[in-house]
Amino acid sequence: MARMKFLCDAERCIHCSGCVTACKNEHEVPWGINRRRVVTLNDGKPGQRSLSVACMHCSDAPCMAVCPVDCFYQTGDGIVLHNKDLCIGCGYCFYACPFGAPQYPSTGNFGGRGKMDKCTFCAGGPEADHSKAELEKYGRNRIAEGKLPLCAEMCATKALLAGDGDMVSTIYRERVMARGFGSGAAGWGHAYREQERTRERKGPGAKE
Amino acid sequence: MSSRRTTITVTLGLVLLAGCNAEERGHAIKLDKGVYAGASDSVLSDATRLALNQRMIWQTDGPARVATATGPAAMPSGTAAVTGRMAGQNY
Known part of the structure; x- marks a missing residue:
């Protein structure tokens, strides 16, 4: 049985936010909710990277563990989904999720958040397909x-990349082997002047 | 008189409580910790799984695609066919 997974290749992401737009358009996600978003790491520094982040459909999902009404379930293909009829909008899953995936549509009276909304891996919910x-x-x-x-x-x-985790990892492995990884890639040290900066840190005359 | 009123009150209370079941409320009331009590989801067919795996080939690069793919990914057909959309819609 496949286990569906996402993987964002940070070497390739150009922060175009096409994924965010596609998601919002496909699911008609209302204003204020982003099931997917693009984040920047090391902003403005050498090694800056962008990553597209949404629910990662964890194999041992913390949201499932903390939900007081057990509204989460995992499909046979490892996709973590939830039932909005059971959700009480408590927000526990938001605090438990390391990716900030759970979203809440509105803020009403008495701190009411409404039903939680998150990436479904485009797999809908428990209602009829x-x-x-x-x-x-x-x-x-x-x-x-x-x-x-x-x-x-x-x-x-x-x-x-999205799909069966085994195939996703195969595709990514082929890419890494083709280009090298991170600072091991050809030309990395030259592009980011790593040797020069190392010398500066160690002081003049220091051995490499 | 008093016992009759008590009987009526208790009966009325029982009738009202009888309406408090999961089906009428539209969601589960009794929770068993760690057990999902909602509606069950549908299971993917083998044809759909095959279609999903075929579409994964589109995510590979040129050299990798040559190495792994036998041809362009076919559109899903049969039980995995697109419903409610334009026929032949790629995305």
Whole structure:
């Protein structure tokens, strides 16, 4: 049985936010909710990277562990989904999630957050496949159509990979072998003047 | 008189409480910790899984695609066919 996973290749992500737009458009996600977003690491410094982040569909999901009403479930393909009929909007999953994936649609009286919303891996929810209820609550069910998540399929640089974890890792491994990894890649030290900076740190006349 | 009123009150209370079941409330009331009590989701067919794996080939690069793919990924058909959309829609 496959375990569906996302992987964002930081060497390729150009922060175009095409994945964010594709997700919002496909699922008609309302204003204020971003099921997917692009974050920047080491902003403005050498080694700056962008990463597309959403629910990572953890194999041992902390959101599932903390949910007081057990509204989460995992499909046979390892996709972590939740039932909005059971969700009470307590926000525990938001605090438990290391990726900040759970989103809440509104802030109402008495701190009410509304039902939690998150990336579904384009797999909808517990309602009948392609039903109106499923579309309104969870968005499109592309997986049942035999399609992968749109964010990954629309990625112009193929930075965002989605699908069976084994195949995702195979694709990424081939890329890493082809280009080298991080500071081990050809020309990395020259591009980022690593030797020069090391010399500066150690002081003049220091041995390499 | 008093016992009759008590009987009516208790009966009325029981009738009202009888309405408090999971089906009428639309969601689970009794929770068993760690057990998902909601509606169950559908299971993917083998044809859909195959279609998903075929589409993964589109995410590979040129050299890797040559090495792993036998041809362009086919559009899902049969039970995995697209429903509710334009026929032949790629995305």
